[in-house]
Amino acid sequence: MPRVSHAKDLEIIRTQVDGKRNRARLEMVIPNGTCCQASGSAALIDAVRAELARQGLLQDVALRVTGCLGFCEQEPVILIEPGNILYCHVAAKDAAEIVSRTAQKGEILEQFLFADPVSGKRIQMESDIPFYKAQTRQLIRMHRFVDPFSIDDYIATGGYKAIAKVLAGVKPEEIIAEVKAAGLRGRGGAGFPTGRKWEEAHEAPGDEKYVICNADEGDPGAYMDRCLLEANPHEVLEGMMIGAYAVGANKGYIYVRREYPLAVKHARIAIGQAREYGLLGDNILGSNFCFDVEVARGGGAFVCGESTALMTSIEGKVGEPRAKDVHTVKEGLWNRPTVLNNVETWANVPSIMLNGAKWFASRGTDSSKGTKILALTGQVKNTGLVEVAMGTPIRTIVYDIGGGPKNGNKIKAVQTGGPSGGCIPERLFDLPVDFDALWDAGSMMGSGGMVVMDDKTCMVDVARYFLKFLQDESCGKCVPCRVGIDRMLEIVTDIAEGHGRPEQIPLLQELAETVAEASLCGLGKSAPNPVLSTLRYFIDEYTAHVHGRQCPAGVCKALITYAIDAEKCTGCGVCLKSCPHDSITGEKKKVHIIDAGLCQKCGICISECKFDAITVK
Amino acid sequence: MLQYVNVMIDGAPVRAEKGTSVLDTAIHVGVCIPHLCHIPGIHDMGACRLCIVEQVKNGRSKVTASCTLLVEEGMVIKSNTDKILKMRKNIAELLVAQAPNSKAIQDVAVRCGVKDVRYPFRNEDCVLCGRCVRICKERAKANALGFIGRGKDRHIDHPPGRLMDYCKNCNGCIMFCPMSVTPCGGPMKKGQERLCGQCDSQLNADAQKMPGVCVWCELGKGFQCSRYLAV
Numbered sequence: 001m002p003r004v005s006h007a008k009d010l011e012i013i014r015t016q017v018d019g020k021r022n023r024a025r026l027e028m029v030i031p032n033g034t035c036c037q038a039s040g041s042a043a044l045i046d047a048v049r050a051e052l053a054r055q056g057l058l059q060d061v062a063l064r065v066t067g068c069l070g071f072c073e074q075e076p077v078i079l080i081e082p083g084n085i086l087y088c089h090v091a092a093k094d095a096a097e098i099v100s101r102t103a104q105k106g107e108i109l110e111q112f113l114f115a116d117p118v119s120g121k122r123i124q125m126e127s128d129i130p131f132y133k134a135q136t137r138q139l140i141r142m143h144r145f146v147d148p149f150s151i152d153d154y155i156a157t158g159g160y161k162a163i164a165k166v167l168a169g170v171k172p173e174e175i176i177a178e179v180k181a182a183g184l185r186g187r188g189g190a191g192f193p194t195g196r197k198w199e200e201a202h203e204a205p206g207d208e209k210y211v212i213c214n215a216d217e218g219d220p221g222a223y224m225d226r227c228l229l230e231a232n233p234h235e236v237l238e239g240m241m242i243g244a245y246a247v248g249a250n251k252g253y254i255y256v257r258r259e260y261p262l263a264v265k266h267a268r269i270a271i272g273q274a275r276e277y278g279l280l281g282d283n284i285l286g287s288n289f290c291f292d293v294e295v296a297r298g299g300g301a302f303v304c305g306e307s308t309a310l311m312t313s314i315e316g317k318v319g320e321p322r323a324k325d326v327h328t329v330k331e332g333l334w335n336r337p338t339v340l341n342n343v344e345t346w347a348n349v350p351s352i353m354l355n356g357a358k359w360f361a362s363r364g365t366d367s368s369k370g371t372k373i374l375a376l377t378g379q380v381k382n383t384g385l386v387e388v389a390m391g392t393p394i395r396t397i398v399y400d401i402g403g404g405p406k407n408g409n410k411i412k413a414v415q416t417g418g419p420s421g422g423c424i425p426e427r428l429f430d431l432p433v434d435f436d437a438l439w440d441a442g443s444m445m446g447s448g449g450m451v452v453m454d455d456k457t458c459m460v461d462v463a464r465y466f467l468k469f470l471q472d473e474s475c476g477k478c479v480p481c482r483v484g485i486d487r488m489l490e491i492v493t494d495i496a497e498g499h500g501r502p503e504q505i506p507l508l509q510e511l512a513e514t515v516a517e518a519s520l521c522g523l524g525k526s527a528p529n530p531v532l533s534t535l536r537y538f539i540d541e542y543t544a545h546v547h548g549r550q551c552p553a554g555v556c557k558a559l560i561t562y563a564i565d566a567e568k569c570t571g572c573g574v575c576l577k578s579c580p581h582d583s584i585t586g587e588k589k590k591v592h593i594i595d596a597g598l599c600q601k602c603g604i605c606i607s608e609c610k611f612d613a614i615t616v617k
Numbered sequence: 618m619l620q621y622v623n624v625m626i627d628g629a630p631v632r633a634e635k636g637t638s639v640l641d642t643a644i645h646v647g648v649c650i651p652h653l654c655h656i657p658g659i660h661d662m663g664a665c666r667l668c669i670v671e672q673v674k675n676g677r678s679k680v681t682a683s684c685t686l687l688v689e690e691g692m693v694i695k696s697n698t699d700k701i702l703k704m705r706k707n708i709a710e711l712l713v714a715q716a717p718n719s720k721a722i723q724d725v726a727v728r729c730g731v732k733d734v735r736y737p738f739r740n741e742d743c744v745l746c747g748r749c750v751r752i753c754k755e756r757a758k759a760n761a762l763g764f765i766g767r768g769k770d771r772h773i774d775h776p777p778g779r780l781m782d783y784c785k786n787c788n789g790c791i792m793f794c795p796m797s798v799t800p801c802g803g804p805m806k807k808g809q810e811r812l813c814g815q816c817d818s819q820l821n822a823d824a825q826k827m828p829g830v831c832v833w834c835e836l837g838k839g840f841q842c843s844r845y846l847a848v
Binding site for chain 2: 476477484518
């Protein structure tokens with residue numbers, strides 16, 4: 001292993017890797033993140049590698065195993081360069097065909113190309129796929145060039161150039177001014193200006209300071225931090241190094257949850273490699289800057305994503321938040337000045353230092369700059385990780401990138417920001433992805449989860465789901481959060497189960513407002529957001545539940561009845577056989593009947609009936 | 618040498634010892650901010666949130682607990698704005714619905730203006746104020762009690778799950794527990810819980826009409842209200 005002691009050494013490694021790459025005629029990129037492995041990419045990689053060896057193509061074809069490329073719905077995928085050809089849903093058994101035909105002869109296999117769910121056409125080039133077209137991929141784009149196990153790959157993409165530039169004579173104050181000018185805001189949720197945070201930590205007295213990378217991502221349905229840390233851990237490390245140099249810290253921690261074993265592994269390997277190269281440790285790149293990073297594993301508590309709880313967890317105590325009247329930039333980890341930033345925030349830093357604040361600020365809105373990775377899930381055709389420039393309207397994300405509603409239903413709302421965020425109704429879809437615009441609409445950016453809901457989703461049920469999640473994940477330290485969430489859940493459950501009383505709606509509102517202001521930590525303060533935003537935009541659904549004893553979306557079991565439409569029923573008997581509760585009776589070729597007393601409203605008959613004869617009211 | 622800072626509490630300029638909390642300062646000068654988990658001389662954890670106040674800074678006000686907020690030069694504190702009173706009432710209502718069988722909590726509810734309880738009563742034995750845990754740790758130096766579990770499962774127990782011999786049997790935990798004194802009418806059985814509210818008349822001064830004046834109520838006498846302890 002060479003020791004990198006000067007910026008020139010990075011250049012040498014870069015030319016070496018480029019030389020190696022130029023020898024290969026073809027590059028096959030197979031992503032192997034957690035999401036990819038879940039759909040079977042590991043077996044595919046083994047099969048492709050064996051097939052390449054069998055056909056004697058190991059010299060000709062370079063196989064690169066990378067982190068997730070974003071289009072999780074289509075995984076496992078193979079990206080072939082040159083040509084930018086994307087093969088989707090490739091199974092291990094297809095390896096022989098792909099290697100012998102595409103790798104050997106250069107044929108394009110139609111059956112593996114992406115079939116656009118909107119137009120039905122096969123699309124050959126990855127860059128032509130509508131899912132990717134409307135995106136501005138700044139961070140995710142790098143994933144294809146980097147094998148997370150190889151520091152050389154990262155250096156070849158221009159990695160560690162930024163820290164070399166910084167250490168060659170940029171003053172900490174200049175870095176902070178640059179980050180401030182770039183307008184980078186914390187990607188973890190609240191959107192606090194990163195430059196200001198660094199400045200406060202830089203100015204805080206004390207000779208021992210810390211930087212922490214928050215990878216304790218806990219929102220249901222959000223996984224961009226995991227993906228970034230898995231796919232390009234060195235970028236995060238480099239960002240932390242620059243931040244540490246700017247604030248004067250010599251020690252950093254990556255706090256990552258135990259439920260992300262691959263992210264833990266990749267981060268540890270990356271740290272090990274950086275240490276071997278001398279990029280972490282004493283006198284980095286010949287300067288007098290010393291810095292080391294350690295991985296701290298969390299137990300997976302949602303509350304440990306809160307800054308003070310995270311720090312007490314690293315200290316080895318129970319992960320509970322404390323009062324933040326004195327900011328963590330002054331008294332954080334072990335009461336020393338500490339800068340805590342999200343994975344995505346750190347990952348954005350190297351490119352700001354390399355390309356300048358102007359370049360970074362050229363994308364985005366007045367108050368939110370750069371790009372944001374969102375985890376698009378729910379009732380849309382294309383799901384996955386989406387990176388868009390700030391300011392992109394929600395409509396573009398849902399309809400252009402997401403491809404619109406999945407089952408032909410009407411899209412009703414998106415839920416942004418996970419349990420701490422809120423629901424934004426369809427009529428406000430022209431809102432841009434912007435910290436302040438989302439906040440004003442009663443939601444928040446959060447870490448970037450985006451769940452699309454169609455008209456078969458009951459908003460009372462959504463509020464109930466998130467309250468249940470928060471009830472489990474509240475640390476229980478303060479009364480408004482612990483008891484308040486419990487009582488809100490009690491009220492919402494009452495409403496969903498059909499014994500809601502009219503006076504409970506204003507009570508719910510009042511209680512939610514109290515919890516939002518009086519709770520101890522940021523999580524408690526944002527916990528009522530799902531309730532407040534659904535009350536704000538979907539109050540008619542609440543009143544329908546309470547006054548009309550109806551669930552307009554047909555979700556709340558206590559308020560709906562299943563019936564068979566006599567005109568549509570053909571008497572085929574499929575529902576009768578499929579009903580697990582024996583609640584459907586009827587003779588062949590005659591209209592069937594559901595016994596409302598026996599019916600458990602499980603919905604199996606609806607999914608089985610081919611004639612849409614079962615109605616829910 | 619003691620250092621002092623000047624703060625403004627409810628419009629009154631106050632000279633406060635540096636390093637003390639806003640709550641201690643307020644009580645010292647006679648502004649009675651209701652509280653439950655606070656014990657004078659013991660570290661505060663900010664659990665009950667009854668002592669919330671508004672801190673005005675650069676024209677913006679922020680709601681925070683006064684027990685964990687340390688006084689700073691030029692600080693502006695408002696302890697009884699309409700917003701704070703309403704939230705405090707809501708929190709007291711949550712507490713009394715959770716554990717009506719405590720004179721301390723019933724008193725606090727009356728003091729905070731709770732007139733009716735809009736939630737079903739639960740009749741629990743503990744509101745997790747953490748007074749026992751902190752007394753055990755800081756005064757008895759025994760560490761025989763601790764919080765176990767998270768969220769709904771959070772409860773107080775001896776950390777290994779059974780009473781260890783490092784408990785000094787000082788009874789501090791029992792003395793400082795707000796549940797140790799039952800309401801005047803005796804313990805309430807399940808289904809009979811109610812808002813006691815009998816001490817209402819003892820609130821001889823309306824906090825809203827006389828801002829910044831401790832009402833010097835008889836409430837909380839059985840519960841070592843900081844004022845009673847101080848005298």
